Amino acid sequence: MTTNNRLIDQTKIDLIDTIVKRLKHVVGHLQIRNWLEQFDYSEWDLALKVLNGLEYFDENDLFQLFDTGLKDIHKKINDFERAWEISLKTAPGDSKIKQVEKRNARNLRRKGHNEVQILPLGNNGKSGSHMLYYILHAPFFKKSNFQILDNKEKIIVNNFDNFLHLILVDDFLGSGDSAYKYINNEIYPILDELGVHKVRIYLLCSFFMEGAKKNITKNAYYNTIQIIGTPRIPAFSPTGSPFGYRPSMVKVREFCYKYGKGLYKVTDYDAKSPITTDYPLGYKNTQSLIVFAHTVPNNTLPIFWSIAKGWNPLFPRVIFARLKDKVNLNKESRIWISMANKLGRFSFFKKNTYSDKNIKLICYIRLLKMGTVGTVISQKIGISLFEMEEIIEDGISRKILKNHRTLTNKGQAMYDLVMRKRPRISSGSTVMKDDIVYIPKVFRGRT
Structure with missing residues (x-):
C-alpha cells in the first residue's frame, strides 16, 4: 500500500473524468482517488485502465434489456410453433392411425398453446426473484400473454399435447452452475411429476459469460435450453480482451491477480473436509467486469467490490445486501x-x-x-x-x-x-439518521 496524498497529473484527472461520466456518476473523483490509494503509486495507470473497462448498468438499462429479451423469446416461440405445426401435417406414407393422431394434435394446437410461464431462477430472495420487477414493467410484457409465477410450485399445464414454454429469469449468468443445478434439481422433478415431456426452457438474463453457456449446455438435463441475453467474454481472454493484445492484457491480469488475492474466498462445506478456494479474479475465475445498480455479481473482479482484509471498494456488495432497520x-x-x-x-x-x-x-x-x-x-x-x-x-x-x-x-x-x-414540525422529536443530509458544494461537476 502507499501513503496518502500522492500527486495526480492532468492526464489521470482527465481519465477519471471520463470514467465518472461513463459510470453515470455513481462514484466520484474522491471515491476513485481513495480506491487508488490502495495500490502502489507506480501502478495507478494500471488501476485506472482496469477501472475504465468496468461496465455499469442502471435500472433503465435493465428495463430495456429485459424488454428486448422478451420480444426475442416471443419470436422464437412463434417460429418454433409454426415449424411444429408444419411437422404435424400428414405425409402420403402416414398410416391412418398416425394421420388421426396428427389431426388431433393439430386441432389442440389451434385451440391455443400453453401460456408462456415466467419464473425466477432460484428461490425467493435470490437475484432472479428481484428481476421480476423489470419483467413486470417491461412494455412488451404488459401486452403479452406471458404469465409470471412467483414460485416453481405454481407451474401449470393446460394441454399436455402442446409444448410448455418456461422462461427462467436471472440478472447475470456468470459460471452457469446455479442455473443448471436449479433446472436439474428443482425444475425437472416438478415437470417430471406433472408428466410434462414437451417443454422448452429459456434462460432470460441481461448478460451471460460464454463459459456459463458452455457449462449449462453440457450439464443441464434439457438439451433445448436457450440463453437469451448479451454475451460477455472474460476480461483477460486471449482474444477480444478490452485490455488489448496479450502483452498488455497479461500485465493488467497480473495486477488484478496480485491485489485480488485473499479478497474473495469460498469454502465448500459439502466436501469430505471443507475446502477453501481463493478467487482473485472473481468466482470460478469468471473475470467479469459488470456492476448493476442493485448489486455486483461475485463473478466481477473482487478489487471493485470486496471488503475483505480492510479493502476499500468502489462498489461494496454488502451495501446492497444490508437492509435498513x-x-x-x-x-x-x-x-x-x-x-x-x-x-x-x-x-x-x-x-x-x-x-x-x-x-x-x-x-x-x-x-x-x-x-x-x-x-x-x-x-x-x-x-x-x-x-x-x-x-x-x-x-x-x-x-x-x-x-x-x-x-x-x-x-x-x-x-x-x-x-x-x-x-419545524418535528422539533423536539428525535432526528433520524437519514434526516441528516450532507449537500456538497459541487455535485456531478456542477456548483
Missing part, C-alpha cells in the same frame, strides 16, 4: 404521515392514518426519492415484489404516483412541502 423506517414514515396531515393541504392519509398500507406507501415514496432502485426498495421495506406492485397500484389510484417511478404533481408537492417543513 425496518422498525426505524416505519417510525419515520409515521412522522411523515403525521406531518402531511398537519399541513392540512393533502387528504392522502386522512383515512386509516397509520394503517400498514399508508406506512408502506410512504416508505416506498421516501426510498424512491432517495434514488433507491425498485428491487432494493422491496428488500428494505421487507415485502415481495408482488406486494410492492400492490403498493404502487394503490399510490396510482390515490393519485400520489403517476407510475412506478414518478410522483404526480400533487404527490411531488406533498413531498417537497414535508421536506421543507420537516425540521
Whole structure:
C-alpha cells in the first residue's frame, strides 16, 4: 500500500473524468482517488485502465434489456410453433392411425398453446426473484400473454399435447452452475411429476459469460435450453480482451491477480473436509467486469467490490445486501404521515392514518426519492415484489404516483412541502439518521 496524498497529473484527472461520466456518476473523483490509494503509486495507470473497462448498468438499462429479451423469446416461440405445426401435417406414407393422431394434435394446437410461464431462477430472495420487477414493467410484457409465477410450485399445464414454454429469469449468468443445478434439481422433478415431456426452457438474463453457456449446455438435463441475453467474454481472454493484445492484457491480469488475492474466498462445506478456494479474479475465475445498480455479481473482479482484509471498494456488495432497520423506517414514515396531515393541504392519509398500507406507501415514496432502485426498495421495506406492485397500484389510484417511478404533481408537492417543513414540525422529536443530509458544494461537476 502507499501513503496518502500522492500527486495526480492532468492526464489521470482527465481519465477519471471520463470514467465518472461513463459510470453515470455513481462514484466520484474522491471515491476513485481513495480506491487508488490502495495500490502502489507506480501502478495507478494500471488501476485506472482496469477501472475504465468496468461496465455499469442502471435500472433503465435493465428495463430495456429485459424488454428486448422478451420480444426475442416471443419470436422464437412463434417460429418454433409454426415449424411444429408444419411437422404435424400428414405425409402420403402416414398410416391412418398416425394421420388421426396428427389431426388431433393439430386441432389442440389451434385451440391455443400453453401460456408462456415466467419464473425466477432460484428461490425467493435470490437475484432472479428481484428481476421480476423489470419483467413486470417491461412494455412488451404488459401486452403479452406471458404469465409470471412467483414460485416453481405454481407451474401449470393446460394441454399436455402442446409444448410448455418456461422462461427462467436471472440478472447475470456468470459460471452457469446455479442455473443448471436449479433446472436439474428443482425444475425437472416438478415437470417430471406433472408428466410434462414437451417443454422448452429459456434462460432470460441481461448478460451471460460464454463459459456459463458452455457449462449449462453440457450439464443441464434439457438439451433445448436457450440463453437469451448479451454475451460477455472474460476480461483477460486471449482474444477480444478490452485490455488489448496479450502483452498488455497479461500485465493488467497480473495486477488484478496480485491485489485480488485473499479478497474473495469460498469454502465448500459439502466436501469430505471443507475446502477453501481463493478467487482473485472473481468466482470460478469468471473475470467479469459488470456492476448493476442493485448489486455486483461475485463473478466481477473482487478489487471493485470486496471488503475483505480492510479493502476499500468502489462498489461494496454488502451495501446492497444490508437492509435498513425496518422498525426505524416505519417510525419515520409515521412522522411523515403525521406531518402531511398537519399541513392540512393533502387528504392522502386522512383515512386509516397509520394503517400498514399508508406506512408502506410512504416508505416506498421516501426510498424512491432517495434514488433507491425498485428491487432494493422491496428488500428494505421487507415485502415481495408482488406486494410492492400492490403498493404502487394503490399510490396510482390515490393519485400520489403517476407510475412506478414518478410522483404526480400533487404527490411531488406533498413531498417537497414535508421536506421543507420537516425540521419545524418535528422539533423536539428525535432526528433520524437519514434526516441528516450532507449537500456538497459541487455535485456531478456542477456548483
